[in-house]
Amino acid sequence: MPKIKFTLFSIRDLLIAFGPMTLMVLLVCGLGYWLVDPAPPRTIDFATGQENSAYQRFARQYADDLAKNDITIHFQETQGSQENLQKISDPDSEIELGFVQSGSTNEAEAEEKGLISLGSLFYEPIWIFYRSNKEITSLAQFKGKAVNVGPDGMGVARLFKQILSVNGMEESDVRLSSLENTPATVALLDGKVDVLVFSSASDSPLLQMLLQTPGIRLFDFVQAEAYTRRFPFLSHVVLPRGIVDLGKDIPSRDYHLISPTATMVAHESLHPALISLLLQAAQKIHGGTGWFRKQGEFPSDKYTEIPVAAQAEKFYKNGPPLLQRYLSFWLANFIERMWVVLVALGALILPLSKIIPPLYVWRIRSRVYRWYGQLRLVEQAIEELNPVQREEVCALQLQRLDEIEEKVNRISIPLSYAEELYGLRSHINFVRKRVENLRQMDKPALA
Secondary structure (H helix, E strand, O other): OOOOOOOOOOHHHHHHHHHHHHHHHHHHHHHHHHHOOOOOOOEEEEEOOOOOOHHHHHHHHHHHHHHOOOOEEEEEOOOOHHHHHHHHHOOOOOOOEEEEEOOOOOHHHHHHOOEEEEEEEEEOOEEEEEEOOOOOOOHHHHOOOEEEOOOHHHOHHHHHHHHHHHOOOOHHHOEEEOOOHHHHHHHHHHOOOOEEEEEOOOOOHHHHHHHOOOOEEEOOOOOHHHHHHHOOOOEEEEEOOOOOEOOOOEOOOOEEEEEOEEEEEEEOOOOHHHHHHHHHHHHHHHOOOOOOOOOOOOOEOOOOOOOEOHHHHHHHHHOOOOHHHOOOHHHHHHHHHHHHHHHHHHHHHHHHHHHHHHHHHHHHHHHHHHHHHHHHHHHHHHHOOOHHHHHHHHHHHHHHHHHHHHHHHOOOOOHHHHHHHHHHHHHHHHHHHHHHHHHOOOOOOOO
C-alpha cells in the first residue's frame, strides 16, 4: 500500500505546534493533583468495641460497604466508647475513627483534642437489669447491691456515676464491679451480681436474651424526661409493649429509658472525601426504622456535643456530593479535587487556543515563503549584472533556480495549503524566464 504523502493536516506540525501547550497542561495537572489536595487514603483504622458488641457488628457493615469502593477498614478491638475516644485523640495512635457515646466529653475538650463528629447514628439506651421478686422503681433501692457497670473504657461507668449523683447517691452506696458484658451477664444469671448496667443498641444478642429471661427484670426510668433536662446529651425513648415478641407479649408494657446516642467520631485529619463516603454508608446502615428510631431519623447532626465536621454538615444539608451520585467515588473525588486546576486550565487554554492555530499556519506556510528569499537573491544578482559577465552570471542563476525548484518539489505540504506551493512554482518559472530573456539580449537574432 503506497504511503499517503498528502493530507489535509500535517500531523508533525500539529504536534510541534500543540506539543508545548499539551506538555504545559499535563505538568499543571500533575502538579495540581499532588498539591491542591492529597488523594484520600485507601485504608482507615477504626476503633470498634468489645467482641460481639453492636459497635463491632456495625463496624463490619461499614467495612463491607466501603470495600465496594476499594477502601479497607482495619479494626482495633477496644473496651468501648471511652477507650475509642482516647485512641482517636492520641496523636501517637493510628486510630482516626470510631464509635463514641454522647456525653463522653464536652465541646471545649473535643475542640482542644482536634475531634470532629460525623453525626449521631443510633440510640444506645441505658439498660439496667436486676434480679428481684419485686419491681424496683427507684435507683435508691439499689443501695448495698452488687452493680456491674463494665470496664472504664466503655463509658457506662462514668454515666452511671452521674446518674447516681442526681439521685443523691455516692459510689460507695453500691458495690461496683467492672466485668465485660458477657461474663457480667453470666454472673447476673448465677446470682453473683445483683444489677447489670450496660448501654447497647437494640439488636444486641445479650440484650435480646435478657429481655426474655424469667426472673430478670428491666428497670423502668419513669423519670426519663427529667433526666434529659439534667443531661442534654440524653434522649427519652420508649421500649414499646410487645416489641421483642408480639405473640408472647414481651415486654408486657411500655418501658421508659434514657438513652445517649452512638456517634461516629474522627480526628480532624480524616480526609473530607471519606466523611461523605462514610455518611452514605451510615444512611444505608442506620437510616431504617428500629425499636426506637423512625425512618430517616439517623444519621443526624443532632445529639452530639462534639462539633460536627463541615463536610458532614454539608452532607446533611445537601445530601451526597453531586458528582458522587452519578460517578464512581474515585472519579468524582478526582474531579472535585481538581476543579480549581481545571478552571485555571480553562483560563489558560482559551488564549492559547487563539495563538496555536496561527502558529500552525505559519509553520506550514514558512516552508513555502522562505524560498521567496532565495528567489529575491536571484533577482538581485541579475539586477546588479555587469554586461561583461552576463552570460556567466545568468547561467549560474539558472542553475541556482534549478536547485531551488528541485528542493521545492520535495516539500510535503497539506492539501489545504497546496495553492501556496503551486504559486511558488509559478514564481520560480517567472524568474527563470526573466533570467533567460536577459541572457538572450546580446545574442544576434537568427536570420
